[in-house]
Amino acid sequence: MIEGAIWRKWVFFYAPMGLFLxxxxxxxxxxxxxxxxxxGELYRPWNAIxxxxxxxxxxxxxxxxxxxxxxxxxxxxxxxxxIALMSTAISLVCGVFAGYALSRLNFPFAGSLGxxxxxxxxxxxxxxxxxxxxxxxxxxxxxxxxxxxxxxxxFLIPFCTWLMMxxxxxxxxxxxxxxxxxxxxRWQAMxxxxxxxxxxxxxxxxIFAFTLxxxxxxxxxxxxxxxxxxxxxxxxxxxxxxxDVFFWGPLMAGALLGSIPVAxxxxxFVEHYVAGLTGSVKG
Amino acid sequence: MGQVVLKGINKFYxxxxxxxxxNLQIRDKEFVVFVGPSGCGKTTTLRMIAGLEAISSGDIxxxxxxxxDLAPMDRDIAMVFQNYALxxxxxxYDNMAFGLKMRKFEKAExxxxxxxxxxxxxxxxxxxxxxxxLSGGQRQRVALGRAxxxxxxxxxxxxxxxxxxxxxxxxxxxxxxxxxxRLGTTAIYVTHDQVEAMTLGxxxxxxxxxxxxxxxxxxxxxxxxxxxxxxxxIGSPAMNxxxxxxxxxxxxxxxxxxxxxxxxxxxxxxxxxGHVGREVTLGVRPEDLTVAGAADxxxxxxxxxxxxxxxxxxxxxxxxxxxxxxxVASIEPTVRVKVRDKLRLAMRPSRLHVxxxxxxxxx
Ligand SMILES: Nc1ncnc2c1ncn2[C@@H]1O[C@H](COP(=O)(O)OP(=O)(O)OP(=O)(O)O)[C@@H](O)[C@H]1O
Ligand SMILES: [Mg+2]
Numbered sequence: 001m002i003e004g005a006i007w008r009k010w011v012f013f014y015a016p017m018g019l020f021l022x023x024x025x026x027x028x029x030x031x032x033x034x035x036x037x038x039x040g041e042l043y044r045p046w047n048a049i050x051x052x053x054x055x056x057x058x059x060x061x062x063x064x065x066x067x068x069x070x071x072x073x074x075x076x077x078x079x080x081x082x083i084a085l086m087s088t089a090i091s092l093v094c095g096v097f098a099g100y101a102l103s104r105l106n107f108p109f110a111g112s113l114g115x116x117x118x119x120x121x122x123x124x125x126x127x128x129x130x131x132x133x134x135x136x137x138x139x140x141x142x143x144x145x146x147x148x149x150x151x152x153x154x155f156l157i158p159f160c161t162w163l164m165m166x167x168x169x170x171x172x173x174x175x176x177x178x179x180x181x182x183x184x185x186r187w188q189a190m191x192x193x194x195x196x197x198x199x200x201x202x203x204x205x206x207i208f209a210f211t212l213x214x215x216x217x218x219x220x221x222x223x224x225x226x227x228x229x230x231x232x233x234x235x236x237x238x239x240x241x242x243x244d245v246f247f248w249g250p251l252m253a254g255a256l257l258g259s260i261p262v263a264x265x266x267x268x269f270v271e272h273y274v275a276g277l278t279g280s281v282k283g
Numbered sequence: 284m285g286q287v288v289l290k291g292i293n294k295f296y297x298x299x300x301x302x303x304x305x306n307l308q309i310r311d312k313e314f315v316v317f318v319g320p321s322g323c324g325k326t327t328t329l330r331m332i333a334g335l336e337a338i339s340s341g342d343i344x345x346x347x348x349x350x351x352d353l354a355p356m357d358r359d360i361a362m363v364f365q366n367y368a369l370x371x372x373x374x375x376y377d378n379m380a381f382g383l384k385m386r387k388f389e390k391a392e393x394x395x396x397x398x399x400x401x402x403x404x405x406x407x408x409x410x411x412x413x414x415x416x417l418s419g420g421q422r423q424r425v426a427l428g429r430a431x432x433x434x435x436x437x438x439x440x441x442x443x444x445x446x447x448x449x450x451x452x453x454x455x456x457x458x459x460x461x462x463x464x465r466l467g468t469t470a471i472y473v474t475h476d477q478v479e480a481m482t483l484g485x486x487x488x489x490x491x492x493x494x495x496x497x498x499x500x501x502x503x504x505x506x507x508x509x510x511x512x513x514x515x516x517i518g519s520p521a522m523n524x525x526x527x528x529x530x531x532x533x534x535x536x537x538x539x540x541x542x543x544x545x546x547x548x549x550x551x552x553x554x555x556x557g558h559v560g561r562e563v564t565l566g567v568r569p570e571d572l573t574v575a576g577a578a579d580x581x582x583x584x585x586x587x588x589x590x591x592x593x594x595x596x597x598x599x600x601x602x603x604x605x606x607x608x609x610x611v612a613s614i615e616p617t618v619r620v621k622v623r624d625k626l627r628l629a630m631r632p633s634r635l636h637v638x639x640x641x642x643x644x645x646x
Contacts, residue, residue, distance in 0.1 A: 174364045177355070
């Protein structure tokens with residue numbers, strides 16, 4: 001905190017922070033306001049006399065109603081939730097075990113294997129989806145949720161593994177040694193001691209993984225084709241942009257509703273999640 | 284029972300020879316302290332006994348059974364770590380009960396033992412708290428409690444007091460000693476603090492660079508150090524050393540250098556007969572120096588110039604210049620001295636140590 005006169009506080013703290021907040025929150029505001037404006041206002045030319053893009057006096061839920069009644073938005077939501085939860089669960093389980101093994105079991109090449117896993121995370125999805133499409137087709141997974149549940153871990157597992165590796169390294173190894181002297185097998189020591197201690201790390205890995213799969217676009221676009229199988233990001237953009245016509249109201253309402261679960265997940269775990277990022281385990 | 288035998292123990296970390304050929308027999312109920320400067324291999328030795336570190340060569344046996352290949356849990360030992368290693372997500376009670384639960388003890392037995400240990404250590408009031416809600420000293424007790432509920436054959440301690448402040452450390456030291464007297468379990472204790480070693484140990488093992496320098500009872504180390512390292516390490520303030528040449532005059536032996544010219548007492552002279560004309564290291568503890576009076580004429584005496592006076596209340600420490608060297612003397616608090624005073628000091632003749640100048644072993 002900056003000490004001194006009040007004006008200094010305003011100039012150096014509140015004003016920059018206010019600007020920053022404005023900058024960050026404006027897209028959300030825009031999304032909210034657009035999703036409740038009637039079409040008549042949305043498509044009013046910019047030089048009309050009553051043109052007022054930042055406010056509306058006639059808020060409406062028409063767009064939301066349209067989403068749920070005229071499109072398959074409800075199934076998209078459900079698909080996205082199902083896919084995100086499943087792929088997050090798979091990736092977390094694998095990531096926790098792999099992270100533990102890489103950080104704690106001193107097997108040969110553990111270091112280079114860890115780096116290798118990180119590098120696979122860096123391979124862009126835009127490159128990877130082509131061979132993956134082949135695999136998805138061969139296993140006849142196309143147009144099913146499993147095409148995504150099984151392909152998202154290709155980037156989620158490296159991500160979770162890497163995050164958990166860092167977290168496990170920060171857990172003092174004496175904890176585990178003490179448990180092993182106390183009579184726990186390696187497995188029990190991990191289950192009863194290391195994993196409970198690493199809960200904040202696991203939560204933050206989980207939230208990140210959930211968000212990444214919730215927002216994923218390319219794989220979902222390529223591997224799913226029928227409208228009822230789609231996820232929110234793909235469904236909203238492919239069904240509500242027809243040719244060059246943008247259905248701005250439903251689009252924004254869809255985006256807004258789609259981001260709510262993520263926001264809830266974040267706010268729910270925010271304390272753990274911050275602790276997980278700063279990675280401190282106090283003895 | 285808790286008899287531990289180390290036979291030719293070695294530990295290599297790649298090219299580092301961390302522990303070199305350690306042989307030691309620890310008797311049942313004995314309190315053995317490993318002491319030495321940082322990096323001398325104390326922790327490594329302890330961890331090999333615990334089974335947390337593989338032994339490069341040699342045998343460790345507990346009560347006659349070689350345990351080289353036994354897992355830590357099967358060695359029936361308990362260890363207290365320097366950072367306590369309390370399980371942060373468990374209450375004090377669960378921390379102490381964990382080892383018993385893992386070993387499938389009855390609930391009632393677990394409860395009895397935990398409460399018994401909590402009573403002994405005076406932590407009965409905190410059983411429901413989490414480790415982070417405890418002070419350092421309380422955590423230390425919990426860590427001890429976790430070790431004693433198991434009734435193991437051997438306790439292993441790795442610098443358990445080093446995270447405590449000076450006052451608490453002294454207090455816990457006494458409690459540890461009491462605890463050992465009460466339980467009578469064999470204990471192996473690692474520290475770099477020679478005071479802890481001297482006060483706690485039935486026997487003390489002094490290590491340096493992975494090598495055992497001397498094993499003995501505390502007073503034995505203090506009175507008859509095997510070499511210059513042990514002499515300098517045990518005792519505070521540290522022993523004074525002076526390199527001197529042994530000369531002979533009129534049938535008696537003298538030790539000489541630029542600032543000293545001392546007639547060696549008979550007992551020391553006996554040992555140095557063969558070293559006439561050679562250089563040796565003379566050692567004398569600060570507490571074995573006194574301000575020379577008329578009665579000290581036949582004691583080895585020397586002149587010194589005082590450089591620093593440290594008043595400790597119970598004694599005065601004098602940092603002095605003696606010839607080209609420096610020495611420390613600990614003298615009576617009643618003596619009036621000040622900086623730059625010239626002073627004549629006498630050594631207690633029976634407390635003179637001599638070491639070979641090259642091999643540094645005691646002569
Ligand atoms: N895992 C390791 N890998 C490589 N070298 C090690 C390892 N552990 C210890 N060493 C080396 O072994 C030697 C002895 O280490 P050790 O931890 O036993 O010292 P210590 O006597 O306990 O010292 P301190 O008082 O600082 O704890 C040191 O030179 C150290 O660098
Ligand atoms: Mg150590």
